[in-house]
Amino acid sequence: MTIRHRFSLVVPALLAAASVAADPATRREHDLLGEKDVPADAYYGVQTARALENFQISGVGLDRYPELVEGLALVKMAAAEANADVGALSKEKRDAIERAGRAILEGRFHDQFRVDLYQGGAGTSTNMNANEVMANVGLEMMGHAKGDYAALDPHDDLNMSQSTNDAYPSALKVAFLLRNDYVVTEAQALVEAFRVQAAASLRVLKMGRTEMQDAVPMTVGQEMYAFADALDTQIEALQAAESGLYVVNLGGTAIGTGLNAPKGYAESAAAHLAKLTGKPIVSARDLIAATWDLESFRAYSSALAGLAVKLSKIASDLILLSSGPRAGLGELRLPALQPGSSIMPGKVNPVMPELVNVVAFRVMANDLAVTLAAHSGQLQLNAYEPLAAIAVLESQEILRTALAAFRTKCVEEIQIDPAVLARDIEQTVGIVTALNPVIGYERASELAAEAYRSGRGVLEIVRERKILSEEQIQKLLDPEKLTGLDPKRYQQSK
Numbered sequence: 001m002t003i004r005h006r007f008s009l010v011v012p013a014l015l016a017a018a019s020v021a022a023d024p025a026t027r028r029e030h031d032l033l034g035e036k037d038v039p040a041d042a043y044y045g046v047q048t049a050r051a052l053e054n055f056q057i058s059g060v061g062l063d064r065y066p067e068l069v070e071g072l073a074l075v076k077m078a079a080a081e082a083n084a085d086v087g088a089l090s091k092e093k094r095d096a097i098e099r100a101g102r103a104i105l106e107g108r109f110h111d112q113f114r115v116d117l118y119q120g121g122a123g124t125s126t127n128m129n130a131n132e133v134m135a136n137v138g139l140e141m142m143g144h145a146k147g148d149y150a151a152l153d154p155h156d157d158l159n160m161s162q163s164t165n166d167a168y169p170s171a172l173k174v175a176f177l178l179r180n181d182y183v184v185t186e187a188q189a190l191v192e193a194f195r196v197q198a199a200a201s202l203r204v205l206k207m208g209r210t211e212m213q214d215a216v217p218m219t220v221g222q223e224m225y226a227f228a229d230a231l232d233t234q235i236e237a238l239q240a241a242e243s244g245l246y247v248v249n250l251g252g253t254a255i256g257t258g259l260n261a262p263k264g265y266a267e268s269a270a271a272h273l274a275k276l277t278g279k280p281i282v283s284a285r286d287l288i289a290a291t292w293d294l295e296s297f298r299a300y301s302s303a304l305a306g307l308a309v310k311l312s313k314i315a316s317d318l319i320l321l322s323s324g325p326r327a328g329l330g331e332l333r334l335p336a337l338q339p340g341s342s343i344m345p346g347k348v349n350p351v352m353p354e355l356v357n358v359v360a361f362r363v364m365a366n367d368l369a370v371t372l373a374a375h376s377g378q379l380q381l382n383a384y385e386p387l388a389a390i391a392v393l394e395s396q397e398i399l400r401t402a403l404a405a406f407r408t409k410c411v412e413e414i415q416i417d418p419a420v421l422a423r424d425i426e427q428t429v430g431i432v433t434a435l436n437p438v439i440g441y442e443r444a445s446e447l448a449a450e451a452y453r454s455g456r457g458v459l460e461i462v463r464e465r466k467i468l469s470e471e472q473i474q475k476l477l478d479p480e481k482l483t484g485l486d487p488k489r490y491q492q493s494k
Helices: 003-008 012-022 046-054 066-085 091-105 124-141 164-200 220-245 265-277 287-292 295-321 351-376 385-409 418-427 430-439 441-454 458-465 470-476 487-492
Strands: 026-031 034-039 205-210 213-219
Touching: 026 046, 034 046, 046 124, 066 091, 066 124, 066 164, 066 265, 091 124, 124 164, 164 220, 164 265, 164 287, 164 295, 164 385, 205 220, 205 418, 205 430, 213 220, 213 430, 220 295, 295 351, 295 385, 351 385, 418 458, 430 441, 430 458, 430 470, 441 458, 458 470
Parallel strands: none
Antiparallel strands: 026 034, 205 213
C-alpha cells in the first residue's frame, strides 16, 4: 500500500470533525502532502484542489470536452466491472461506481471536472479528478457524505488495478473515438453538399487550369465531384486511423508490468470498455510498449491533419474561383455573409473559406504538437500525453464546427456564373488542344500563336477563317466529347 493510500484511510470521523471545526463551508481532506480544505459542496477532492491551484494556465477545464469526461467515466466503469469479475471489488462498490458513471454519462457533474487541460504529471491530476468526483458521487448515492472515503475510496476503489499511466490514455482514446464520429458525420455531410452542387452543374463547361494557366475544358460538376471525392478519401483515412485507438493498455498499471492488477483484469477491462462504448476495443499485446508509445495518437492526429490539408486546398480553390468578382476569375459566387471592409463600400470577402483555412492551419500545427509529444517521452512513460490530448481534442472540435459552417454558410449556397464560364471558353487559347484531332497539332499551334498575338479567342479565329462549321464547333463543345464526361460514373459514386 502506498503512502498516499495510507493517508486516505484516516478515520473518517476525525476528518469530519476537523472539517466542521475549520469551516462549515469546507471539508478537510488529507493526502501525501498533508491536510487541505475543499469546498463542502465540491465532488472533487484534495488532489484536484491542489491541481486547480497549480495549473492555472489556459482556463480550459476538462469539462470543455464532454466526451473526455465521458471517456474517464467509461474507463472507471469498465475497471470496476473487471475488478468485480476477478473478485477484487465488492458488488456494492461496483454498483456505486456504475451508478456514478451513468449519472456522468447523462450529463450530470461535468462541472466538477475542472482541472486545466494544460498540466504536468502525465495526466495524474485528470485521473484523480475523475477518481474523486466518481467516489463522492457514489458515496452520496450510497447514503454517505462526501469525503467519507472509508465507504468508497478514490484510490483503493476507483483507481483499483489502475494507474494514471493506463487509465488516462485509455480515457483519451475513448474520447477521441466518440468525437471522431462527429467529425466523420460532418465531413460526410460536406461531401454530400459538394455532390449536390456537382449534379446540378455536371454539364456546365468551364476551363480547367494547371499552374494557374489555361489548360483544357472540364465541367463545373467534374470539379465539384473531385472536391467530394478528395474529402471522401480523407474520411476513409480518419476511419482507418481509429484502429490504433482501439488498443488500450488498461491493466498495465504503472509501466505496463501489470503490478497490482489481478490476473485476467486487463482482458476483462478491455472487454467491458468495448461493450460500454460500442467500439472494438482490445487489450494491447505488449502493455509495456503500449504505456509509452503514442503512435496511435500521432497516426490519428495525422489523419485529422490530412483532412485539414484537403479542406484548405478546396477552400483556397473556392477563394480563387470566386475572386474579383469582376477583376478576378469570378466563375463562382459565394454567399455574401457580411461587409468585407470598413473603408471600401460594397466589398464582400470569402469569409467562410478563409475561416476554413485558419482552422486547417491550426490543425496542422496541432499535428506537429502531437508529433513532438510522441517523440519526447522518456523511458517507460510519456509525460507529454496531456499535450497530445489538448491538440487532438481541439483539432476535432474546430474541424467539426468548421465543416458544418463551411457546408451551411458556403458550399450549399454556391452559385455559378454561366456568362463568365461561356466567355472564358470562347476566349481561351486552351480550347485549341481540343482541335488537335481535327486540324492537327501544327495548325492548332499556329492558331494559338495568332490568338496570343491578336488577343482574340481561338474559336473567334476558327469562325472567321471558316476552319470549322458552327455545327462542328458545337459538336466539339459537347461536354461528353470535350471533357470525357461520363454521367453514369458520377451517379454510381453517390
